[in-house]
Amino acid sequence: MGYSKEIIEAANRAMEQRRRQSITKAEQRRRSFFSRYPRALEIERELSRTAAKAAKAVLTGSNARLELERLKESNQALQSELAALLKSAGVSEDYLEIRYACPLCKDEGYVDGKMCSCMKQLLRDEAYQRLNALSPLSLSSFDTFSLDYYGEAPLKAGGIPPKKRMEDIYRYCKNYAANFDPQLSPSLLMQGATGLGKTHLSLAIARAAIGKGFGVIYCSAPNIIGKLEKERFRSARGSADESDVYLLECDLLILDDLGTEFPTSFSSSTIYNMINSRLMASRPTIISTNLTMRELEKQYSQRLVSRIMGNHVRLEFLGSDVRQKKRLIR
Numbered sequence: 001m002g003y004s005k006e007i008i009e010a011a012n013r014a015m016e017q018r019r020r021q022s023i024t025k026a027e028q029r030r031r032s033f034f035s036r037y038p039r040a041l042e043i044e045r046e047l048s049r050t051a052a053k054a055a056k057a058v059l060t061g062s063n064a065r066l067e068l069e070r071l072k073e074s075n076q077a078l079q080s081e082l083a084a085l086l087k088s089a090g091v092s093e094d095y096l097e098i099r100y101a102c103p104l105c106k107d108e109g110y111v112d113g114k115m116c117s118c119m120k121q122l123l124r125d126e127a128y129q130r131l132n133a134l135s136p137l138s139l140s141s142f143d144t145f146s147l148d149y150y151g152e153a154p155l156k157a158g159g160i161p162p163k164k165r166m167e168d169i170y171r172y173c174k175n176y177a178a179n180f181d182p183q184l185s186p187s188l189l190m191q192g193a194t195g196l197g198k199t200h201l202s203l204a205i206a207r208a209a210i211g212k213g214f215g216v217i218y219c220s221a222p223n224i225i226g227k228l229e230k231e232r233f234r235s236a237r238g239s240a241d242e243s244d245v246y247l248l249e250c251d252l253l254i255l256d257d258l259g260t261e262f263p264t265s266f267s268s269s270t271i272y273n274m275i276n277s278r279l280m281a282s283r284p285t286i287i288s289t290n291l292t293m294r295e296l297e298k299q300y301s302q303r304l305v306s307r308i309m310g311n312h313v314r315l316e317f318l319g320s321d322v323r324q325k326k327r328l329i330r
């Protein structure tokens with residue numbers, strides 16, 4: 001998969017920092033251990049001297065075998081003395097060694113010239129981070145969602161009370177998050193006026209999915225259209241860029257505020273392609289919008305609306321602006 005130079009450099013920096021940290025921590029452990037057990041440092045020095053002597057013995061030949069045998073014995077004695085010291089200090093056997101975050105590649109990012117899985121994960125994280133930079137992800141959870149702001153009386157005669165509807169939606173979303181599976185979970189359409197908690201619930205789902213280790217991208221329609229437009233402009237090839245790839249390949253895409261972006265033929269076709277490609281690949285998307293079906297059809301196309309209608313679970317948020325009520329209550 002193609003990553004931009006910026007992302008590769010950031011991942012390399014993070015890897016380098018990780019390695020340096022592993023080394024620094026080992027140095028700190030060694031320093032404190034040697035100050036308490038000076039004999040341990042002597043043993044280490046003797047061990048490296050024996051290694052040098054062994055190499056020399058091999059080179060000089062004559063009595064090599066005898067000499068090697070003797071060195072091996074003294075080496076083993078030193079090793080067990082050190083092991084005993086570590087044990088008496090109550091620390092693990094590898095206490096003086098470097099403990100890498102990834103023992104496979106020793107925090108180099110590559111093993112035998114091949115990219116290690118930890119490096120792939122770092123690249124993915126960097127890419128997601130860039131796309132998620134604009135989301136208030138940390139602020140929204142199911143616990144902080146309150147149903148108290150939704151009215152008990154139906155908005156129109158014979159209608160369902162907003163509170164009842166929102167309880168159902170809240171339960172549905174919580175369940176959706178708890179059982180989220182990128183291969184099985186359906187796409188959702190959250191519809192309703194501003195300030196009814198669509199962003200809050202979609203971010204709570206995002207947070208839960210991230211917690212399970214899935215790759216989630218949150219973007220508002222105006223932001224992502226702006227970003228893609230800029231990338232397209234910069235890229236001489238005019239072909240798929242990193243953002244496109246992540247928008248299509250992430251486990252869950254949250255497309256917030258659909259319909260609030262400036263309508264152009266670019267935005268309209270980009271939105272259609274994004275939603276359609278994810279449907280084709282059976283990857284879930286959560287769309288939230290203030291627009292009704294009719295308004296969506298007017299701003300985009302009948303084609304998009306029928307794709308959404310036929311393939312998304314529709315959640316219709318009810319109530320009057322919760323944010324305004326919160327402000328009045330305070």
Ligand SMILES: [Zn+2]
Pocket residue numbers: 102103104105106107108109110116117118119
């Ligand atoms: Zn690794």
